[in-house]
Amino acid sequence: MAPSDTELLEQHVDQKYEAGFITDVEAETFAPGLDEDVVRRISTLKGEPGWMLEWRLKAFRHWQTLEEPTWANIKYEPVDYQAISYYSAPKSKKDGPKSLDEVDPEILRTYEKLGIPLQEQQILAGIAVDAVFDSVSVATTFRDKLAEAGVIFCPISEAIREHPELVKKYLGTVVPYSDNFFAALNSAVFSDGSFVYVPKGVRCPMELSTYFRINAQNTGQFERTLIIAEEGSYVSYLEGCTAPMRDENQLHAAVVELHADAEAQIKYSTVQNWYPGDPETGVGGIFNFVTKRGLAAGRRSKISWTQVETGSSITWKYPSCILKGDESVGEFYSVALSKGRQQADTGTKMIHVGKNTTSTIVSKGISAGHGQNTYRGAVKILSGAENARNFSQCDSMLIGDQCGAHTFPYIDVQSPSAQMEHEASTSKIGEDQVFYCNQRGIETEDAVSMIVNGFCKEVFNELPMEFAVEARKLLEISLEGSVG
Amino acid sequence: MSLLEIKNLHAQVEEQEILKGVDLAVNQGEIHAIMGPNGSGKSTLAQVLAGKEEYEVTEGEILYKGQDLLEMAPEERAREGIFMAFQYPVEIPGVSNVYFLKAALNAIRTHRGLEEMDAMDFLVYVREKMKVVKMDEALLNRPVNEGFSGGEKKRNEIFHMSVLDPVLAVLDETDSGLDIDALKIVADGVNSLRSEERAFLVITHYQRLLNYIVPDVVHVLIDGRIVRTGGKDLALELEDKGYAWLEEPLGAAETVST
Numbered sequence: 174m175a176p177s178d179t180e181l182l183e184q185h186v187d188q189k190y191e192a193g194f195i196t197d198v199e200a201e202t203f204a205p206g207l208d209e210d211v212v213r214r215i216s217t218l219k220g221e222p223g224w225m226l227e228w229r230l231k232a233f234r235h236w237q238t239l240e241e242p243t244w245a246n247i248k249y250e251p252v253d254y255q256a257i258s259y260y261s262a263p264k265s266k267k268d269g270p271k272s273l274d275e276v277d278p279e280i281l282r283t284y285e286k287l288g289i290p291l292q293e294q295q296i297l298a299g300i301a302v303d304a305v306f307d308s309v310s311v312a313t314t315f316r317d318k319l320a321e322a323g324v325i326f327c328p329i330s331e332a333i334r335e336h337p338e339l340v341k342k343y344l345g346t347v348v349p350y351s352d353n354f355f356a357a358l359n360s361a362v363f364s365d366g367s368f369v370y371v372p373k374g375v376r377c378p379m380e381l382s383t384y385f386r387i388n389a390q391n392t393g394q395f396e397r398t399l400i401i402a403e404e405g406s407y408v409s410y411l412e413g414c415t416a417p418m419r420d421e422n423q424l425h426a427a428v429v430e431l432h433a434d435a436e437a438q439i440k441y442s443t444v445q446n447w448y449p450g451d452p453e454t455g456v457g458g459i460f461n462f463v464t465k466r467g468l469a470a471g472r473r474s475k476i477s478w479t480q481v482e483t484g485s486s487i488t489w490k491y492p493s494c495i496l497k498g499d500e501s502v503g504e505f506y507s508v509a510l511s512k513g514r515q516q517a518d519t520g521t522k523m524i525h526v527g528k529n530t531t532s533t534i535v536s537k538g539i540s541a542g543h544g545q546n547t548y549r550g551a552v553k554i555l556s557g558a559e560n561a562r563n564f565s566q567c568d569s570m571l572i573g574d575q576c577g578a579h580t581f582p583y584i585d586v587q588s589p590s591a592q593m594e595h596e597a598s599t600s601k602i603g604e605d606q607v608f609y610c611n612q613r614g615i616e617t618e619d620a621v622s623m624i625v626n627g628f629c630k631e632v633f634n635e636l637p638m639e640f641a642v643e644a645r646k647l648l649e650i651s652l653e654g655s656v657g
Numbered sequence: 658m659s660l661l662e663i664k665n666l667h668a669q670v671e672e673q674e675i676l677k678g679v680d681l682a683v684n685q686g687e688i689h690a691i692m693g694p695n696g697s698g699k700s701t702l703a704q705v706l707a708g709k710e711e712y713e714v715t716e717g718e719i720l721y722k723g724q725d726l727l728e729m730a731p732e733e734r735a736r737e738g739i740f741m742a743f744q745y746p747v748e749i750p751g752v753s754n755v756y757f758l759k760a761a762l763n764a765i766r767t768h769r770g771l772e773e774m775d776a777m778d779f780l781v782y783v784r785e786k787m788k789v790v791k792m793d794e795a796l797l798n799r800p801v802n803e804g805f806s807g808g809e810k811k812r813n814e815i816f817h818m819s820v821l822d823p824v825l826a827v828l829d830e831t832d833s834g835l836d837i838d839a840l841k842i843v844a845d846g847v848n849s850l851r852s853e854e855r856a857f858l859v860i861t862h863y864q865r866l867l868n869y870i871v872p873d874v875v876h877v878l879i880d881g882r883i884v885r886t887g888g889k890d891l892a893l894e895l896e897d898k899g900y901a902w903l904e905e906p907l908g909a910a911e912t913v914s915t
């Protein structure tokens with residue numbers, strides 16, 4: 174099954190040679206529909222080695238045997254998987270808007286409020302930017318610095334070609350293709366994503382962010398990210414763009430795998446603001462079905478997820494941690510906002526395998542308008558996980574009286590020495606609080622954003638500084654108009 | 658023209674009439690005390706002045722600086738200089754006291770055509786004000802009122818007042834729940850702010866406070882009406898006799914309400 178080293182080498186060499194395909198790909202978009210041929214074509218276009226195609230095909234065949242899950246507390250029209258195009262090459266610069274004048278002023282207003290510099294606005298909006306903003310050289314200096322430290326940070330398609338031994342060793346080990354419906358789909362058709370490798374003992378010299386990766390806005394709907402932190406290393410990865418990218422694509426099914434060896438730490442932060450759909454009708458918007466999982470494999474390793482989710486019409490997402498190494502640590506800090514017709518079913522799973530493992534869950538759900546927000550979290554303590562400890566805190570805030578908050582905590586403790594602590598609260602944003610602010614001269618909209626920000630503070634504190642500022646602004650913008 | 662003129666004010670909450678024709682005029686530089694039994698409508702009057710929505714004004718008018726106060730949104734009133742120290746100050750988790758106050762002060766300053774204060778200047782300014790009410794610096798960085806003791810909350814209200822520099826301050830039972838030392842500190846805070854331009858409406862149950870904050874006028878509010886108005890000695894008389902002697906003869910109410 175597995176190709177020999179020589180085969181790999183040959184493919185590797187072929188790969189380089191084929192690098193010219195990129196120009197052809199630019200304009201290519203597949204016709205809707207999904208079959209083995211589509212999977213093969215994606216693999217070919219990406220110039221992948223045979224083992225990768227095999228893996229994709231296995232995933233695809235498995236996916237065909239699966240049913241879409243229905244247990245989540247979300248309602249949506251069934252997705253027709255044959256009506257979707259599974260490959261859309263980066264939008265050609267010719268098709269994009271020629272200048273900011275052609276971009277939806279609404280989007281520009283948001284950029285402005287977020288304080289995104291004009292040049293970056295142009296990139297985000299998909300405008301052809303030439304000499305004005307030398308993104309290529311920015312990316313290069315950035316890569317050189319990382320290479321010096323021995324860190325690899327590149328698109329996963331590139332990693333498959335250039336670092337096949339690493340990809341082969343880890344891909345699918347944390348989230349197997351058979352894990353769930355969306356993970357199987359992603360494994361079959363993923364188009365791109367990020368790859369990060371931090372070698373033993375290295376502290377990654379900078380925050381890694383997809384924001385810096387030029388092609389990030391076009392990585393498509395099926396991203397695949399793999400982060401490997403070897404023994405004693407540290408990396409902080411920031412994902413997502415804080416601007417509302419109005420993608421015409423409806424389905425977004427990503428997979429993220431994290432692997433941390435002994436004493437290694439991975440900090441993964443997400444600020445997500447996909448198009449949430451029409452606030453009145455719910456039409457449009459992104460269906461966000463994401464599988465994110467981290468394996469704290471080694472002793473005293475640590476995985477921490479921080480997410481601020483304000484976008485998408487449907488969110489189905491449970492970043493989780495498998496705490497395998499003794500004394501390993503898992504953390505989940507989350508802010509999820511649902512407004513308009515948005516529905517979010519999100520939470521985490523902490524699986525304690527090793528001894529003296531600890532996990533912390535802090536979830537803040539905010540519902541406004543007709544938004545429905547569900548926290549679904551599982552804490553599982555296996556019998557060998559002596560002295561495992563979990564602390565969970567799930568708070569919900571309601572703004573208005575047409576929205577909803579739901580909490581489903583699942584707890585499965587098989588070790589008698591486990592210590593569990595669970596706190597939950599639901600509060601309506603207090604009219605008294607708002608009035609108190611008003612009485613001090615602060616207007617209602619500012620008061621609400623201040624109160625909500627206060628409510629989310631513990632989570633924002635976990636974000637890297639600049640990100641925390643953006644997250645706060647994003648929340649403010651998202652809340653605009655949701656208060657009467 | 659008085660700073661504040663309340664004329665024949667009727668107000669109800671949940672269909673129930675609480676204020677049944679209140680008349681009151683407060684001039685700049687004056688301190689008025691309002692006393693009265695529990696449930697007589699003192700806090701209702703304060704809330705109506707501050708603009709709390711659920712208190713519906715059904716009759717009468719309120720002029721502030723000659724303008725129709727009832728037309729103004731609560732934050733507008735605040736920016737125009739009305740401050741209310743709440744009987745029950747509200748907690749705002751996760752929002753630090755200093756951040757909150759800076760937002761408040763800058764909203765007010767902007768309204769008044771002044772430049773916003775930056776973080777550094779604000780800190781210097783706020784530290785100065787803290788001395789007035791002898792507030793512990795730790796309370797500055799803690800979330801607004803969260804976990805504050807009863808006395809700390811009240812003191813924090815006076816601290817807010819001194820930072821926001823109001824024209825008309827309404828203190829709703831700021832003395833309740835304070836120990837003697839704290840009471841003196843709060844009173845000193847008020848006295849230090851006393852000026853020709855500023856007026857105070859002090860709601861209290863205890864004559865004791867009025868030994869420290871000496872009022873120009875004392876009003877007695879019973880069952881939604883001001884039944885008597887007098888000088889500071891009226892408070893002493895109330896301390897002595899209670900309210901019963903004022904409740905009986907309706908005639909008394911009529912003599913003052915004109």
Ligand SMILES: Nc1ncnc2c1ncn2[C@@H]1O[C@H](COP(=O)(O)OP(=O)(O)OP(=O)(O)O)[C@@H](O)[C@H]1O
Nearest residue numbers: 670671675693694695696697698699700701702711
């Ligand atoms: N929000 C409300 N809903 C229902 N009833 C209210 C509300 N606010 C005030 N009341 C009623 O109005 C009446 C007057 O209340 P108010 O708080 O003004 O009294 P007070 O004079 O301040 O009393 P105290 O000395 O006890 O503080 C009381 O009977 C009270 O129950």
Ligand SMILES: [Mg+2]
Nearest residue numbers: 699700701744
């Ligand atoms: Mg009262």
